[in-house]
Amino acid sequence: MNWLPSPRDFRQSLRTALAATDPLKRLEALADLAQHQLGFLETIQLDNALKKTATTADAPFVQLRLALLSSCTIDHLLPAIRVAGLRRRLLIEVYAGSFGQYRQELLDPTSALLGFRPDIILFSLTAREAIAGVPLGSTTDEANQTIARASADVQQLWRTARETFKATVIQQSFLDVSEPLFGSYDRLVPGTPTRLIAHLNDLLTDAAAQEHVLWLDIARASARDGLDAWFDAARWLQGKIEIAPQSAARYGDLVARLIAAHRGQSKKCLALDLDNTLWGGVIGDDGIEGIRLGEGSAVGEAHAGLQRYAKQLQDRGVILAVCSKNDLATAEAAFRDHPEMVLRRSDIAAFVANWNDKAENLQAIAKQLNIGLDSLVFVDDNPAERARVRECLPMVAVPELPADAAHYVRCIADAGYFEAVNFTEEDRHRAGQYATNAKREALREGSQSMEDFLHGLDMAVMLGPIGPVDLARAVQLINKTNQFNTTTRRYTAEELSRLATAPENMTFQFRLLDRFGDNGLVSVMLLRPLAGEPEVFDIESWVMSCRVFGRQLEFEAMNIVVEAAQNRGIQALRAHYIPTKKNGVIGSLYESLGFSRLPPPLTADGASRWSLNLAEYHTRPTFIVRREP
Amino acid sequence: MTDQDILDLFTRILRDLLTNDAIVLRTDTERSDVPDWDSFSYVNFIVAVEMELSIKFGVADVESFKTVGDIVVKTRALLK
Secondary structure (H helix, E strand, C coil): CCCCCCCCCHHHHHHHHHHCCCHHHHHHHHHHHHCCCCCHHHHHHHHHHHHCCCCCCCCCCEEEEEEEEECCCCHHHHHHHHHHHHHCCEEEEEEECCCCCHHHHHHCCCCHHHHHCCCEEEEECCHHHHCCCCCCCCCHHHHHHHHHHHHHHHHHHHHHHHHHHCCEEEEECCCCCCCCCCCHHHHHCCCCHHHHHHHHHHHHHHHHHHHCCEEECHHHHHHHHCHHHHCCHHHHHHHCCCCCHHHHHHHHHHHHHHHHHHCCCCCCEEEECCECCCEECCHHHHCCCCCECCCCCHHHHHHHHHHHHHHHHHHCCCEEEEEEECCHHHHHHHHHHCCCCCCCHHHCCEEEEECCCHHHHHHHHHHHHCCCHHHEEEECCCHHHHHHHHHHCCCCECCCCCCCHHHHHHHHHHHCCCCCCCCCHHHHHHHHHHHHHHHHHHHHHHCCCHHHHHHHCCEEEEEECCCHHHHHHHHHHHHHCCCEECCCCCCCHHHHHHHHHCCCCEEEEEEEEECCEEEEEEEEEEEEEECCEEEEEEEEEEEECHHHCCCCHHHHHHHHHHHHHHHCCCCEEEEEECCCCCCHHHCCHHHHCCCEECCCCCCCCCCEEEEEEHHHCCCCCCCEEECCC | CCHHHHHHHHHHHHHHHHCCCCCCCCCCCEHHHCCCCCHHHHHHHHHHHHHHHCCCCCHHHHHHCCEHHHHHHHHHHHHC
């Protein structure tokens, strides 16, 4: 957990936090404390304080219920899970199943688990059970059959969890704590525990990918940290504890980051400092030939290594930015002219090099990319800059880089800022899309007017219902979008699939193309008939990527939806707007689309209700043409 | 560390664990003398002591501990 800064004075901070009488202020103070590296005891203390704090459903914190079902002792992991949740503003209520009783609890219609109504069920199982009784002398076929049975058994648990509880399922990889029998040869013998466990993990990852089950890879984490950190034979003997208390904080963070990723809370952009971060030395002093980068020195290789890692992250959809105190021309020249640069100027979606305060510059970067500040990770070797940004912008993640550049990549990777639960077509092309945005920006600047610009873009929309191929991207878009999101309702893949395949509903996905390229699937709308009023449809959710704001897509989308609704004989549309901290940008969306406001309902979320009589709708002309897929 | 230092550290750890500043451990204190010091928080206590002092008790040690004083004696030996 070395990416987190150490707390200044934990006891004093905790006391101060607890002194706050307002529960929200108290939660904020505790959440701030959770942003620090905490020891085993400190984690329990913070958790105790959290337990004593009334949890309100107030907007900046999200409450959810997690059931941990296990065949081992797991109680010691709960404080760390709650604290890691708090670190991400998730108030996780954890239900720990009775030791080894998870099957009964899943199946028993009167179990406490049912009363708990978990949003998420995490299966934390030990391999001992799964491979028990397999003879060492098993043939390959026998071993395969055993493993296939064990896998099917686990998959059956997933199904029950989904059908009975409608819960999101997390499966934890099996930890291999077995001792070598033959030595290295173990992996070549079908019936050895180590081979069976590896095989079972492989089978289950395939199944998890297919069934949209979230995979918690503690086997990989334990390989990273060393098995001794994760498993302590003494604890196993003392209390059937498989995951050592020593690794509880790490485990909790892995769980919380996966849940946060599933909720679309992972970071989106890596903002990098230049001097002594992206290269060794100070380019303003040392000159382009004086900086250390690439082959020839270990330091230069270390910095090139960070660039390579950034490039790999970009390939999976992370946006790159530069935030540096430098002259712009000098900084850009390095990207253009230094032969060892891995990153090119065109890889950087937002490039800010000046002498202003970095906190201000990060705000400018977020604004330019149209993403929230809480989507940023800021990497800087300078402790003073890091402290300054943490102080001014606590929502920006700032890893505590180690002194040695050799370990920069490890530190950023270990922090898991960019944890993902899918990898979509849009992720693959995101970097290119941000690069073409620069061209769009140039067109805008060269245009006489907004109309002129929109006309010059040659926009086309492709649309259709949400089909199986669109599902992963649609789920990602719905769960990641915070700004243009009318209700901020989140959906799992199964929920969305059910909704989209039910014939009574209408779903739409929109792709926007223009002369610079395909923006991809950028908007989704979900409509259901009102109960008892089949000719009135409710817009349950409508989201749009911030990449295409200001292009009239919302108007063309509504033209399309109204047309389709009329063709189905629908008379009217209903809609809600539920305001959040982030979706103020669409506060007057429905009004601008010609909806009229209904009397306010008495709901706590401050929602406004809107209605549109389709007979009165005026089709709004736009610069977007429709194109057949 | 003197035995008293170790005892003071134990007291602080147990107070933090159980959020109870009234706890004062003595060498003859047994687990049952302290409210809420159940088997779960006992394991947490042992782990916290081990991590705080970078020592490791053996399973035989932990099983033989009757009083806090027993833990102090073992801790002193491990710290040498």
